[in-house]
Structures are given as structure tokens and as C-alpha cells.
Amino acid sequence: MSQPYRMETQNLSVYYGKHPGVRGVSLPVHDRRVTALIGPSGCGKTTFLRALNRMHDLTPGVRVEGRVLLDGEDVYAPGVDPVVVRRRVGMVFQRPTPFPTMSIFENVVAGLRLVGVRDRRVLGQAAERALRMAALWDEVKDRLHAPAVDLSGGQQQRLSIARALAVEPEVLLMDEPTSALDPISTQAIEDLLTELKNSVTIVIVTHNMQQAARVSDYTAFFLDGEMVEFDATDRLFTNPADPRTEAYITGRFG
Amino acid sequence: MNRTLRRRYLRDRVMVGLVGLGTAAVLVPLFFILYYVLVQGIGALDLAFFTRPPAPPGETGGGMLPAIAGSLVVDTLALLMAAVFGVAAGVLLAEYPDHPLNPPLRLVVDVMAGLPAILMGLVAFALVVRPMGHFSGLSGSVALALLMIPIVTRATEGVLKLVPWELTEAGLALGLPRWRVIVNLVLPAARGGILTGLMLSLARGAGEAAPLLFTAFGNPYLTANPLEPMDTLPLKLYVYAISPYPDWHRQAWGAALLLAAAIMAASYLARRAFRR
Numbered sequence: 001m002s003q004p005y006r007m008e009t010q011n012l013s014v015y016y017g018k019h020p021g022v023r024g025v026s027l028p029v030h031d032r033r034v035t036a037l038i039g040p041s042g043c044g045k046t047t048f049l050r051a052l053n054r055m056h057d058l059t060p061g062v063r064v065e066g067r068v069l070l071d072g073e074d075v076y077a078p079g080v081d082p083v084v085v086r087r088r089v090g091m092v093f094q095r096p097t098p099f100p101t102m103s104i105f106e107n108v109v110a111g112l113r114l115v116g117v118r119d120r121r122v123l124g125q126a127a128e129r130a131l132r133m134a135a136l137w138d139e140v141k142d143r144l145h146a147p148a149v150d151l152s153g154g155q156q157q158r159l160s161i162a163r164a165l166a167v168e169p170e171v172l173l174m175d176e177p178t179s180a181l182d183p184i185s186t187q188a189i190e191d192l193l194t195e196l197k198n199s200v201t202i203v204i205v206t207h208n209m210q211q212a213a214r215v216s217d218y219t220a221f222f223l224d225g226e227m228v229e230f231d232a233t234d235r236l237f238t239n240p241a242d243p244r245t246e247a248y249i250t251g252r253f254g
Numbered sequence: 255m256n257r258t259l260r261r262r263y264l265r266d267r268v269m270v271g272l273v274g275l276g277t278a279a280v281l282v283p284l285f286f287i288l289y290y291v292l293v294q295g296i297g298a299l300d301l302a303f304f305t306r307p308p309a310p311p312g313e314t315g316g317g318m319l320p321a322i323a324g325s326l327v328v329d330t331l332a333l334l335m336a337a338v339f340g341v342a343a344g345v346l347l348a349e350y351p352d353h354p355l356n357p358p359l360r361l362v363v364d365v366m367a368g369l370p371a372i373l374m375g376l377v378a379f380a381l382v383v384r385p386m387g388h389f390s391g392l393s394g395s396v397a398l399a400l401l402m403i404p405i406v407t408r409a410t411e412g413v414l415k416l417v418p419w420e421l422t423e424a425g426l427a428l429g430l431p432r433w434r435v436i437v438n439l440v441l442p443a444a445r446g447g448i449l450t451g452l453m454l455s456l457a458r459g460a461g462e463a464a465p466l467l468f469t470a471f472g473n474p475y476l477t478a479n480p481l482e483p484m485d486t487l488p489l490k491l492y493v494y495a496i497s498p499y500p501d502w503h504r505q506a507w508g509a510a511l512l513l514a515a516a517i518m519a520a521s522y523l524a525r526r527a528f529r530r
Binding site for chain 2 (some may be wrong): 053058060083084086087088091093097100111114167169
């Protein structure tokens, strides 16, 4: 069976109690491409993103309907372990989340070590590989055992990315990863995305339309919990099909 | 300066004065107690006090060695039990708010926290002393642990709730199971507060005599075996204080001073642990 997309949602809705935060979204996620989700605050793009790796499971009162296919299989099907889903579909959050009691090295390999990988050589190689991918290696290679919280905000965010990459996910979800960062750190992370998409499929939520235009191959525009438009990024930004998309990207609201 | 402003300054000074008075009303008795215990007890703290078993009734001399050793053993065991059950209960309350055991557990912890200490001795008597057939240090530890568990549970629950939810989410997003996230990420982040709770519970338990009256019971001979009856400092303090012998009174003050010092040290360590 051919699988055209790495991930795909079919008629996905997310309810907070009775209120639908996301309504009937069907979105394809192309393999080893960057897909950006844009839209004004409260449009449901983060809610949608968190449904992709079942992060809503632990929030009481949240219900997910529809299907989320990962390599053609529904991650919400009965018997699917959310822990396994999250190993394949990693996530980076808006704010850097270094584990406060751990060193830089321990942070990067936490996802491996805490599931039983003990071999120091394996861990060392994984740490270097992940830190290089996250463009942080040169800055921290001489102080791997310093506390992670000593890093700057931008470095902490790249550490969070390295930590997510160390478990070798197939898909990486990023929820406004640069919104808490200065322009230089933002630039570093955007450069990183272009590198990463050679090996990882990326879905990124961003407030920043320029960022979406710079880093993504495909863009989805969300409004009021619905996906208004999905297209290749250059087409969506130059020739939007829906007047609401046009209004948003030309800055008339949001 | 106009009148309104002057009146405000005056009122400010009166209020600060009242607050100072209230503080003094709390601190003066505390310092009086500590001062009195120090003056009365310091004379009893000689080498024999720490190294000798008690003298027979009516004779002078002797020491508190069995009670000191017993306190160490009974309190350590109690702390271990309180740590295991208290932290576990705190984790359940804080991390699994929707667990069906949560509401009854919360009720039990609240009720336990309000029960008189001597009742814990009664429970330990029924649970441990009766089945064993005799008094023991272990049963005393159980009684103290019952007293300490609610303190540890509440401290653990409170401090776990302060750990940002983002930390849990970051762990889950790595594909870690929930229990891993709790054991390796959330609990270490909260360890300072949990240690503080443990120290405070120890300070509470170590000073209790009532729960030990019919559990640890007391023992004039030195033993490190918690399956035998054991003496502890608060028990000895109680027995000596109500005795008719002046030399025992003197030693009771010594025991009081030692207890106060140990508990203050535990509280101090608790604060230091929390700051780190």
C-alpha cells in the first residue's frame, strides 16, 4: 500500500468539554518537509498540533474525534500506546523546558537513558549527534556536565530540540519554538529547520508569517478552529484561494 | 506637610508598632521556654548523660544512653515508613487527581492529621503490639509514622503541585511513560520541598511521648533491636518528670534540652534543604 503522506489528519476535531477548539480538519503532512500552521491567536493551531502526538490525553475534559494517521495507521486506534506514538512524534514547546535537575548532557540523553539505554558510548554518540543537529554542539561541547539551566534562553531552546531529536523521532512538532527568543536565536533555529528537514518531518506552529514563509514548504491557515486553506507555502502566500487567507497574510486582521 | 498626610504617617507608625507587639508576644514565650530549658537542662548534660544507662530509682547518676539510642532507632524507622507511604500518597494526590482512590485518600489524610497523637499509639498497639504479643520499638515507629504520614503527604502534594506542568509535558513528549516522568523528572525537581516535609515530620514525631506509652513502652537497658521494647527521650522525659526524685527531674530537663536542640537542628536543616 502506498503511503503518500508521513502523517495525515482526517476530519479531526478537538473538543474542550462541549466547545470545539478544532473542527473537522483534514491536513496532509508531507514526508521530510516543513509544514507550517499559521493563524491568529485562539484559532486552534496549537490545539491541533497537540492532537497529533496525543498530548491531550492527560488533560481532563478534552476529547479528540476523527483520525490521525501516522504512516497510514490511526494513532487514536484502540490498543495504540500513546507513549509509543510520542516516541515517533516528538514535540518542542513554546518555552524552553530544560530538566532543571540535570546537566546539559543528561538533558540530551534523557529520552534514551530513562528508557534503559545504559551504554555510555551509545549515549555519548547520541548526545553529540543530537547537539550537532541542533547547532548547539560547538557552544556546549566543553561544558556538557554543567547544569542545563545555566544556558541562555536560545541555547535552552536548542537544547530542547536536541533532546527531542536524540530519540530519533520521525516527526517533530514545534509549537511556536521561537516566540520566546531574541532575533539571533530565532535565526539559529530557523537555519536549523532547513537542515533538519533532510532527516525529519516537521510541523511548526508559528505566529510569525514571515517565519512561515521563510522556513516552510507547506502552509495551513487556521481560523476559528477550522482550516481555511492548505497549500504549498509560496502559492499560499502569493496567490491565496480564500479571501480570509488573503486578509490575514496582508495584515488586515490577526 | 498637611494634616492628612501627618495622620497617615501616625497611623502607619501605630500599625507597625502593633505588628511589632504581636511578634514580640509570639517570640517572648518561645525564648523564655528555650532559655528556661537551657538553664535547667545544661547542668545535666555531662558525659554520663550520653554514655550511661539510667541509675536505679532514688540513686543519683546514670544517664540516658538507652533513650538516646532508642530515639535514634525508633525515629529513623518512623521516618523511613513515613517517607515511603507519605511520599507515595502525596504523588497520588498531586499527580493523579482523577484517580478513584484520590477522594477517600484525601479524607483519610485529613482525618489522620487531626487525630490526637495518643490515638496513633492505640492503633499501633492493636496493629503491632497485640499480634507480636509484646511492646517493641517497631510498634512505636509505626505509631509515630502514622502521625508523620499526613505531614509528609501534604508537604509532598503541595510541592509537587508547584512543579510546572510543562516539565511533565516535556517528559511525555520524549515518549517517556508517566511513572518515569514522575520518578525521574518531577520528584527530583521537588526534592527540596519533600526533604523539608520529611524533616518537619521528623521534628513532630521525635518529640512525641504519648503514642509511645503503650507501644515502645520504655526499657532501662540498652538495645538496638527494634523488636524489643525501647526507650526514647520523650518517654524518659515523661517518666522522669512525674517521678518523685530530684535527680531524675534534673535529667528530665537534660532530655528536654537535648530534644529541643535536635528538633531545632532538624528544622534548620529542613529550611536549608528547601533553599537548595
